[in-house]
Amino acid sequence: MIDHQDIGLAYAVLQAEVEPLLFLARDTGLQKEALVSTERLIKRSERERIAAIMAKDERQANNRLGLTAVVRALECELQMYISLKEDRPDQAWTKLIDAQDAVSAAVRASPDFTNLPAKFQHLRKMETWFFPPQVFMSAGLIVRKQRCSICQDDYNQCDHVAGRPYMGRFCTIELRQASPDHISFVEAPADRRCRITSFSDTGGTRNRMTWVLTPGAQERGSGEAIIATSVPEMDAADPAEVA
Amino acid sequence: MTITTSAYVAVPARAAELGSIIPAGLVFLPANFESAIPGEDFRFRGEASTVTKLLAVAGIPVNRLSTGQQRPAFIHNHSHDWTLPIIFVGTELLKQSPDILSAALGVIQDYVIDLFKGVTDARTITAEVVIEDRRAQQYKRLTYEGSPEGLRELTGAIKALSRKI
Numbered sequence: 196m197i198d199h200q201d202i203g204l205a206y207a208v209l210q211a212e213v214e215p216l217l218f219l220a221r222d223t224g225l226q227k228e229a230l231v232s233t234e235r236l237i238k239r240s241e242r243e244r245i246a247a248i249m250a251k252d253e254r255q256a257n258n259r260l261g262l263t264a265v266v267r268a269l270e271c272e273l274q275m276y277i278s279l280k281e282d283r284p285d286q287a288w289t290k291l292i293d294a295q296d297a298v299s300a301a302v303r304a305s306p307d308f309t310n311l312p313a314k315f316q317h318l319r320k321m322e323t324w325f326f327p328p329q330v331f332m333s334a335g336l337i338v339r340k341q342r343c344s345i346c347q348d349d350y351n352q353c354d355h356v357a358g359r360p361y362m363g364r365f366c367t368i369e370l371r372q373a374s375p376d377h378i379s380f381v382e383a384p385a386d387r388r389c390r391i392t393s394f395s396d397t398g399g400t401r402n403r404m405t406w407v408l409t410p411g412a413q414e415r416g417s418g419e420a421i422i423a424t425s426v427p428e429m430d431a432a433d434p435a436e437v438a
Numbered sequence: 439m440t441i442t443t444s445a446y447v448a449v450p451a452r453a454a455e456l457g458s459i460i461p462a463g464l465v466f467l468p469a470n471f472e473s474a475i476p477g478e479d480f481r482f483r484g485e486a487s488t489v490t491k492l493l494a495v496a497g498i499p500v501n502r503l504s505t506g507q508q509r510p511a512f513i514h515n516h517s518h519d520w521t522l523p524i525i526f527v528g529t530e531l532l533k534q535s536p537d538i539l540s541a542a543l544g545v546i547q548d549y550v551i552d553l554f555k556g557v558t559d560a561r562t563i564t565a566e567v568v569i570e571d572r573r574a575q576q577y578k579r580l581t582y583e584g585s586p587e588g589l590r591e592l593t594g595a596i597k598a599l600s601r602k603i
Contacts, residue, residue: 299557333516334516335515336515336516337511337513341487356488370514385516
C-alpha cells in the first residue's frame with residue numbers, strides 16, 4: 196500500500212537537507228552526500244509510481260511522476276554545481292537544462308506541483324550567471340510515421356494527447372521513418388542542449404564553453420571552415436520524441 | 439503579437455491542380471500547399487495530429503487535405519515555438535457556423551497554455567487561417583504570431599474580415 200503522507204514527509208526532509216546546498220560555494224563533499232539522498236527518494240518515488248500504475252490509481256501515479264521530476268530537478272542542480280567545480284562546464288550545462296525540464300515536467304504531471312514556475316525562472320537565470328552565451332540549433336524532420344508512446348499505436352488513430360500525463364507516464368510522439376529536412380540556428384530552441392559545443396579555429400578546435408583550443412583538428416577543413424558539433428549527451432530527452 | 443493579412447492562392451483550384459478536392463468543414467492544408475508539385479506528398483505540420491484529436495473531442499470535425507493516394511508526411515521542427523497547421527474555412531461554413539473558428543481556436547489555446555504551464559519563458563504560437571471571399575473571388579490568409587493567450591485576438595480579426603466578405 197502506498198503511504199502518501201510518508202513520502203511527502205520524506206520529500207520535506209530531503210528538501211531541508213538539499214536546499215541549503217544549492218549554492219556554488221557549498222562544499223562538494225556535502226553536495227555529493229546529498230545526491231545519495233536524492234537518488235534514494237527518486238527510487239522510492241519510482242517504485243510507488245509503478246505500484247500506483249498496477250493499482251490503476253492514476254492520480255497517485257501522476258503525483259509520483261511529478262515527485263520524481265521535482266527530486267530529479269534538485270539532483271540535477273546539485274550535479275550542475277559539482278560539475279562546474281570539477282571543471283566540466285559542458286556537463287554542468289546539460290544538468291542545468293535537465294533541471295529546468297524536470298521542473299516543467301513536474302508542473303504538467305500533477306496539479307500537486309503548481310508552485311514551481313519561480314524555480315524554473317531561477318534555473319533559467321543561472322544560464323547567464325554561470326555560462327557564456329550559447330549558440331543554439333534546431334532540427335527539422337520529415338516524418339512518415341508517428342507512434343504514441345502510451346499505447347504504441349499510430350498517433351493519428353489513438354486518443355492520447357502529446358504532453359499530457361496518463362497513468363504515471365507522459366504521452367509523447369515517437370517519430371519513425373524520419374529524415375532530416377534542415378538544421379537552423381535559433382535563439383530559442385525547444386531543447387537547450389542542442390547547441391554548438393566547439394568550432395574550428397586557427398591551430399585546432401576551440402571549445403565554445405571553456406575556450407580551450409585543442410590543437411590539430413583544423414586540418415579537416417579550410418582555414419575559414421566551421422566545424423560544429425552539438426549535443427554531447429542526451430540523457431534526459433530523446434531527440435526523436437516530441438511532446 | 440502581430441496579425442497580418444495577405445493574399446493566398448485560390449484554394450479549390452490549387453487543390454484540383456494537386457489532384458485533390460476540398461472537403462467540407464474545417465480543413466487542414468499542408469504546409470507545402472502553395473509550393474508542392476502534382477504528385478508530391480503533402481507535408482502537414484506535426485501539430486496537426488494533436489489538434490485533430492483535440493477538436494474531435496470538442497465535437498469540431500476537421501479534415502486533412504488528401505489525394506487519397508499519398509501517405510501524408512509530418513514536419514516536426516524541434517524548436518521552442520508551437521505552430522498550428524494551416525486552417526482553411528470556406529464561405530459556406532463561416533455563414534452556417536460563424537463561431538466554429540473561435541470555438542476551435544479556443545480549444546487549441548487551452549491546450550497550448552496547459553502544455554506550456556510551468557515554463558515562464560515567453561512562448562510564441564504561430565497560426566495561419568485562410569478564408570474564402572467568394573464575392574471577390576479571393577482568398578485571404580491571416581497570420582498570427584504571439585502568445586497563446588493572445589490567440590483570441592485572431593478570432594476578432596477573422597470575424598472582422600468575415601463581415602466584409
